[in-house]
Amino acid sequence: MTIPIDVETKHRIVVVLLWLAALVALAVLAFIIAVVLWNGLPAVTLSFLLESPRDMGRAGGIFPMVVSTVAVTLLAVIVAAPLGVGTAIYLTEYTSETALTRVIRFGAECLAGVPSIIFGLFGFIFFVIQLGMGWSVLSGGLTLAVMILPTVMRTAEEAIRAVPESFREASFSTGASRWQTVTQVVLPSALPGIVTGVILGVGRGVGETAAVIFTAGSSLHIPTSIFSPARTMAVHFYILAREGISMRHAYGTAAVLVILILAINTAANWLMLRFQAKQG
Amino acid sequence: MTVARREKAIERALLVSALSAVSMLALIAAFILIEGAPVMLRHGISSFLAGTRWAPTKGSFGILPMIVASVVVTLGAMVIAVPLGLSCAVFLAEIAPRRAANFLRPAIQLLAGIPSVVYGFVGILFLVPLIRENLGGPGLSVLAAVVILGVMVLPTLIGIAEDAIEAVPRTYKEGALALGCTHAQAIRRVILPAARGGIIAAVILAMGRAVGETMAVIMVIGNAAIIPCSVLDPARTLTSNIALEMGYAAGDHQKALFATGVVLFAFIMVLNSIATMRIVRGRR
Numbered sequence: 100m101t102i103p104i105d106v107e108t109k110h111r112i113v114v115v116l117l118w119l120a121a122l123v124a125l126a127v128l129a130f131i132i133a134v135v136l137w138n139g140l141p142a143v144t145l146s147f148l149l150e151s152p153r154d155m156g157r158a159g160g161i162f163p164m165v166v167s168t169v170a171v172t173l174l175a176v177i178v179a180a181p182l183g184v185g186t187a188i189y190l191t192e193y194t195s196e197t198a199l200t201r202v203i204r205f206g207a208e209c210l211a212g213v214p215s216i217i218f219g220l221f222g223f224i225f226f227v228i229q230l231g232m233g234w235s236v237l238s239g240g241l242t243l244a245v246m247i248l249p250t251v252m253r254t255a256e257e258a259i260r261a262v263p264e265s266f267r268e269a270s271f272s273t274g275a276s277r278w279q280t281v282t283q284v285v286l287p288s289a290l291p292g293i294v295t296g297v298i299l300g301v302g303r304g305v306g307e308t309a310a311v312i313f314t315a316g317s318s319l320h321i322p323t324s325i326f327s328p329a330r331t332m333a334v335h336f337y338i339l340a341r342e343g344i345s346m347r348h349a350y351g352t353a354a355v356l357v358i359l360i361l362a363i364n365t366a367a368n369w370l371m372l373r374f375q376a377k378q379g
Numbered sequence: 380m381t382v383a384r385r386e387k388a389i390e391r392a393l394l395v396s397a398l399s400a401v402s403m404l405a406l407i408a409a410f411i412l413i414e415g416a417p418v419m420l421r422h423g424i425s426s427f428l429a430g431t432r433w434a435p436t437k438g439s440f441g442i443l444p445m446i447v448a449s450v451v452v453t454l455g456a457m458v459i460a461v462p463l464g465l466s467c468a469v470f471l472a473e474i475a476p477r478r479a480a481n482f483l484r485p486a487i488q489l490l491a492g493i494p495s496v497v498y499g500f501v502g503i504l505f506l507v508p509l510i511r512e513n514l515g516g517p518g519l520s521v522l523a524a525v526v527i528l529g530v531m532v533l534p535t536l537i538g539i540a541e542d543a544i545e546a547v548p549r550t551y552k553e554g555a556l557a558l559g560c561t562h563a564q565a566i567r568r569v570i571l572p573a574a575r576g577g578i579i580a581a582v583i584l585a586m587g588r589a590v591g592e593t594m595a596v597i598m599v600i601g602n603a604a605i606i607p608c609s610v611l612d613p614a615r616t617l618t619s620n621i622a623l624e625m626g627y628a629a630g631d632h633q634k635a636l637f638a639t640g641v642v643l644f645a646f647i648m649v650l651n652s653i654a655t656m657r658i659v660r661g662r663r
Contacts, residue, residue, distance in 0.1 A: 106561050113563035117474050120466030121483055124537075127530050128490050131501050185396030193390055205655060206401030212584065212651040213407065213644070214591025215495075216618045220640045221407045223625070224414055245403045252400065276382055278389045306494030309593040309618075313625055337496045337594060340503070353497055360492045368485045 132357060139354025142347050148355070152319055156335065157345045161352055163321040167236065167329035170322055171315055172304040174240025175247055180297050182244075183251030184286075187293075191259045192281055211249035215309040218246045222314035234328040239315025246310055247300035254299065258292020258374070259285060291374035295367045302363040306356065308333045332356050411644055415637035427638060433604040435624070435632040442639055444606045448614035449646070451607065452524045452596070453589040459529025460585055464536035465578065471537070472544040473566055491534035499598030502527045507599055516611030519601030525610065527595050532585040539584060543577020544570060576657050583654040590646050593618040617643045 104112075150160030186203065194200055222242030232238045262285050270280040286293075308331075316328035317338060330338075332352055339349035419427045422440055430441020467487065471480050502523055511518030547570050555565035571578070601613020602623060615623075621636050621643070628636055 106564065110561040110563040113566075114474055117466050117470040120463055121470045121475065121479075123463060124467050124490070124533060125483065125486055128486055128493075131493060131497065134501055134505070135497060182396045182399045185393050186400065189390075189393035189397040193393055203397050203401055206404045208655045209648065209651050210400050210404045212587045212591070212647055212654075213404070214593065214618060214647060216591070216593040216621050217407065217411065217640055217644055217647075219625070220414075220621065220637060221410055224410050224637070225406065229410075245407075248400055248403065276386055278386055302492050306492065306496075308494065308496050309622055312622075333494050333496055336494075336500070340496070340500050341598065349500065353500060356494055357497060360494065361489070364485065364489050364492050368488075 132361075135350065135353045135357045139350035139352075139357075142351030143354050147348075147351055151321070152335075152348075155344055156319070156339050156348055161332060161335060161348075161355070163319060164330055164332045164335040164352070165355075166321050167315065168305060168331040168333075170236045170325070171239040171243060171311060171329060171331055172301055174236060174325065175243035175304050176297055176301060178241060178244035179248045179251050179300060183248050183296070183300075184255045184293055186252045187255035187259050188281055188285075190256055192277065192285065207249045207252055210245070211253070213246075215246065215307055218242055218310040219313040221245075222310060227314055233326070234314065234316030234318070235326045236315060236322050236329045237325040239311045239329065239331070240325070242310050242314045243304045243307060246307070247303050250300045250303060251296045254296025255289070255293045258289040258296070261292065262288045291370050291377070295370045295374065298363055298367040298370070302360055302367070305331075305359055305363065306333055307331075308337050312337070408644065408648075411637055411640045414634060415639070415641040418631055418634035419638040419641065427635075428642070431606060433620070435628065435635055438631070440631075440635040440638070442617070442620065442642065444604050445615055445617045445620045445639065446642065447606050448521065448600070449590055449616040449618070449643075452521055452528060452600070452614070452616055453586050455521065455525035455610070456528035456532060456589045457582065457586060459526065460532045460536055460589075461582055463529070464533050464581075464585070465540055467533070467537045468540035468544055468578075468581075469566055469571070471541050473562070473570070487534050487537050490530070495531065495592060495595040496598070498527050498531055499595035502595065502599040510611070514611055516609075517601060517613055519599060519613050520611045521600065521607050521614050522610040523599040524596050524614075524616070527599055528589045528592055531592060531595060532588045535588050536581050536585040539581035540574075540578050543574040543581065546577065547573040580654040580657040583650050583657070587647050587650040587654070590616075590643070590650070591618060593622050597622055617646075 147160040148165060149162050151162055153159035190200055190203065219242070222238055226232045226238035226241050227234060266284050266288060267280055270284040275283065311331050312334045315331060317330045317334055318328035319330060322329040333356060336349055336352040336356060339345055339352060418440070427440055427442060428446070429443050430439065431443050432439040432441045433444065471483060475483060506523050506526055507518040510516065510520060510523055551569050551573055552565050555569040560568065596616050597619040600616065600619060602615045602619055603613040604615045604620070607614040617639050620639050624632070625636055
């Protein structure tokens with residue numbers, strides 16, 4: 100015999116279960132962050148951040164990896180941001196829904212779903228081999244640029260769409276051209292949203308391993324130009340952890356990575372909230 | 380240059396940048412195919428796809444074990460992610476007080492920001508020993524990959540499913556409540572069915588994420604290129620096959636890894652196309 104449960108109790112059970120699901124997701128996040136910071140922070144000192152690694156990373160620090168990560172990600176953003184924002188401007192300001200825009204959007208959606216290892220394969224065969232760039236900051240940065248392009252594009256499009264139509268009408272009524280309206284009116288008000296997208300792209304780039312390990316390489320030296328090979332922090336962490344080189348330094352690198360990601364996400368969120376508040 | 384001509388030039392430049400994503404996608408597909416297809420054809424597509432022996436240095440390129448592993452791991456991840464993720468999405472859209480939702484939403488997005496290598500690392504340190512000591516086997520296993528992926532795809536699933544639930548017109552819910560439904564009944568009988576299309580898209584996209592995940596899987600799945608007999612056995616997915624051997628492969632071996640990439644790419648494109656079409660249809 101089943102115990103009869105009235106609808107009110109059932110409703111309460113459902114609500115409790117839903118709260119639980121949310122708490123489980125939160126708990127997993129908290130666990131991962133806590134484990135990494137707890138074990139990693141003791142290894143993170145100023146000299147860890149500012150020294151070169153010695154003995155394959157068993158001793159010394161991660162300075163070259165910090166430089167490589169910044170270089171590769173910066174290059175990716177420099178390439179992806181104009182393309183992504185350009186696409187967003189074209190889609191919102193210069194055209195209406197046509198077969199072409201559907202193709203553009205479908206392409207971006209698909210590109211967003213392509214796994215990072217495929218970007219790695221493509222970057223290797225196209226940038227490293229075909230274009231002769233070798234394992235370099237350039238190859239890694241361009242590969243990452245392709246990878247973060249959909250993120251930048253989508254966020255920029257949303258931000259630009261959120262700019263009220265009346266702004267544009269007011270601009271046109273003063274005799275401004277379309278491009279003048281875009282640069283003087285639309286982009287400034289959409290800027291926080293666009294920057295959020297770029298920051299999210301940076302976050303993806305910083306944490307990426309599969310796409311950069313076969314394109315930027317895994318040299319332990321500080322890259323001296325965009326043609327030098329480089330090892331990003333995520334790649335360094337992967338090699339330390341997988342080959343069991345140094346637990347302490349693996350944790351330390353992971354802690355730096357996680358703190359960076361936390362900072363990047365917080366910045367993006369803060370900007371987004373401010374942007375939304377301004378839009379009303 | 381006159382204003383009109385300048386405007387025209389700018390429009391053309393913008394169009395070119397707008398085509399960048401599509402052309403990159405085409406370029407990726409073309410290069411992976413050009414590199415991967417010949418070796419597949421030379422050894423026979425069926426012996427490549429259905430062959431069970433992967434010994435690339437001896438000229439055997441059978442990737443069936445990797446296909447099986449990728450499919451099993453992906454479906455397994457859904458067993459964890461779908462109930463948990465859907466519950467979170469319903470919670471965010473319907474139950475959560477505003478402040479809780481405003482805290483939880485960025486937290487879940489943060490879960491997407493954590494690098495996959497970090498997931499793999501935490502998996503090796505905690506999950507793998509847990510499985511080894513309590514369930515047996517080497518610990519590095521399909522199950523470990525399933526759990527890690529189940530967590531990793533949550534942000535994708537929750538984000539899109541929540542959008543779908545929030546897109547259900549308020550009147551549906553109000554109607555259900557007016558008829559005397561409890562909130563829970565309204566969610567189950569009215570809101571979820573109305574959001575079905577978007578929810579299915581969310582699940583499919585999450586599957587795409589799981590199929591494509593590489594570094595976290597490599598670290599916890601054990602990477603043996605054999606068809607796993609139980610969830611406690613080690614296995615090797617399509618993605619880990621590529622990433623493990625790209626570093627040193629040459630000649631036909633390297634081409635066979637690109638061929639593995641072709642299969643992976645095909646999987647992803649099918650999943651993405653289904654999901655994208657569903658989302659687009661849902662919007663209309």
